[in-house]
Amino acid sequence: MKKTLLFPLLTSVPMLMFAGGFQVNLQGNKQTGMGHLGTALTQGASNVYFNPGSMTFLENDFSSELGASFILSEVAFQDQSTGVTERTDNPLGTPFYVYGNYKINEKLAAGLAVYTPFGSTIDWGENWSGKEQIQDIKLQAIFIQPTISYKLTEKLGFGAGLNVVLGSVELNRNIGGPVGNNNTVNLEGSTTAYGFNTGLYFQATEDLSIGLTYRSQVDVELEEGDATFDVHPAVRALGVDDTKFSATLPLPATTTLGFGYKVNDKLLVSLEGSFVQWSAYESLDFDFEDNSPALTDSENPRNYEDAVIIRVGAQYAATEKLDVRAGFYYDQSPVQDEYFSPETPNSDNLGFTTGASFEANDNFGIDVSLLFIVGTERESSYPVGTNGSFGGKYASRSFIPGIGLHYNF
């Protein structure tokens, strides 16, 4: 790491919150209710996101879904030398989705998906012990995905969509400094980035379906972000002044293989594995437009590792009008113990889900889900400077109710 600074200003400006733990697995209340499984299932318009290859296999000519979730989350940190525990005070997160799918004919479908697969707010407070790492961070990423799907054979469909990603981030951190105890920087930027989402859907038998999707890496390139410093006049005089910054962040490619099986008329089970190529995320480098001896560009190693997610879930048709669901997933953390920063406090996550759908009539229904995430306890640290580190024990919990509507005809 660069250590040419008068003081270690901005040597570890936090990454944006696109880590596994803050990858928001809430793109459809039906899927969320059963472990966020959907690659090999045909649940409705949300398939435009879950597997573009299956869009022509939906029952109705026109399908639509919309919904939102309400994230109540808390991360805790314990300093192992003092035993003091500090907790985040995160505001409510509200990811949402809107989907529409239209089967133009038996072989061709077009759809549009708007969803928020990444997004979070973490607020550790202004004066917590890791304030030089991060005080608070807010992230929003809205994916807009126009999509086309084609039925190659009676059993095999392929679909592809363009991802237009509207990303924005704002974060605050204390930059330390030899004078003044409240020298802070606010970094704010937004950008548009592009990627794609493709899928194959194979209806092997009447009961067995197989789905394979590939979501591309999206390089979120922030240009012309605003770095605003609120610092002691003496620190400003050292050459720390407001400037623009640019930074690039790779959102990893994800490959998912899923199986769906109808055990009988009432029971549907599914199993999925995802491979997330986090290793693309080696380092986060901030390039400031105006450098000074006290404000140099910063390189922050991330050294993420590829991770897997395993999901299992089931749906049971309790009555004609009521489906109930339950599921579980294991979401492996891509973060190594020695590169674990409190702005991405991401440990291996265990997700426990349940949900239900109620059909009001042939066209209209309500979907609800409940997701409980246990971020397993881990003791980790992030390197600071040449030989230091900031670390301790971390654990998290999230409690996420969600509600959605679907309308098909």
Add this chain to the structure above:
Amino acid sequence: MKKRNLLYILPLVFAVGCEPEFDDVNLTRSSGTADFSRTVAVGNSLTAGYQSNALSLEGQENSLPEILAKQFALAGGGTFKTPFLTGEAATRGAGVSAFGQGVLTPSLSLQLKTDCLGETSPSPSLNGSPYPIGDNFASIASQGPFNNVGVPGAKLTHINFSGYAGLNPYFSRFASSTDQTMVEHAMSINPTFFTLWIGNNDVLGYSTGGGEESPDDITDQNTFAFLYAGTIDSLTKNGAKGAVANIPNITSIPFFNTVPANALPLTQEQANQANNNPQYAGYNQALQFYASTNVITAEEAAQRTINFKAGPNYLLIEDDELTQLQNPQNPTQPLPNYRQMVEGELLTLTTPLDSIKCAGFGILKPMPGQFVLRQSEIDKINDAVAGYNTTIKNIATANGLAHVDANQRLKDLQSGITYNGISYTTKFVTGGAFSLDGVHPNSRGYAIIANTFIDAINSTYGSSIDKVNVNSYPTIE
């Protein structure tokens, strides 16, 4: 139906908890062969928590003994009382340089100042006007006795001096009586453990006042050894264990390392102008004359010859250790004892830079001696510090006390220490470890020294006291 869904998940929630929780960290630490149940800290401003030319509540709260007491608390340490300031003195800081005039001076803060050349830069300045003493220094003896017996300004001789409370307002605030000595106050706690860091002021007043020009003198080394041994005898007489810290070389503090001896930048034109000053030309000629007649050595003539050049120049000073000479042109007149400073000589932080930049100090006229430490003065100071430190080390060893090498720690800090990625040096302001007076550490600097105490205590007494996170302490404002 939603109710039923909730029922599925409720047992789960209760099994793992709605909030993340951790097992308690085992925070009990061993005190080894030491006993921290009643600790006292005896010393000067460095023990009191003095920073930026004043004692303030924040400084007291982050004083070395307060930092240590919090760590001792996990190893059986008892309550620790500091005579905290209250009111305006607590928030603004209280310096007593104008106590006789009935006012307290506030702490220094960093403020933007424009110099005589019109350049603006951050510079330490009094944070507001002096304010009336009022009841800021009213006696709080009834709340005592206090464990922190750190009194700014105290020399070794003062801590056993009955009547010191009458001379030092910081001590009179909490002394039980005017006759009580600092050591007696400490002993009234019946300490099981003490820290003693004393002797800094025995060279400091002489040093900061410019050596010989200072009204203050260096304490004689034999006197120091005698008084130190007596002090340790008093503090250990009830079997108390303790830690004693030695004296950092004054050359390692920013007060003497910020203004360089060659603080005078000149252009070629300015240098020529200065060299052509008839006074200097005559002076240089006179030196040649006295050297040729063997009144002075060629070395002295060379040392005294005034020669300014383009670039940074060593300042002109008066040195009364040079040979006293008459003006050969006018033998009733003495020849001035001028020479330029040399590498290794020091200027104080209080050196008036505007006078150098704009009033010809150090070029047209000699720099006043109160701002200058000449090599012979530095030698005297270093010699005394070395002598004190030998005494402290020997007495510590003889009594089985922890010996805290504060001198070495400050030398380490001169080349740079890193805690969790944040670097600290002895550099003024930007080094991050010293307060704005350039003599006293800031809270983080005190934390660095506290860790040095903890290391020494752990290794001497086999205790397992945790060190502190330096970065979590406040810096200067």
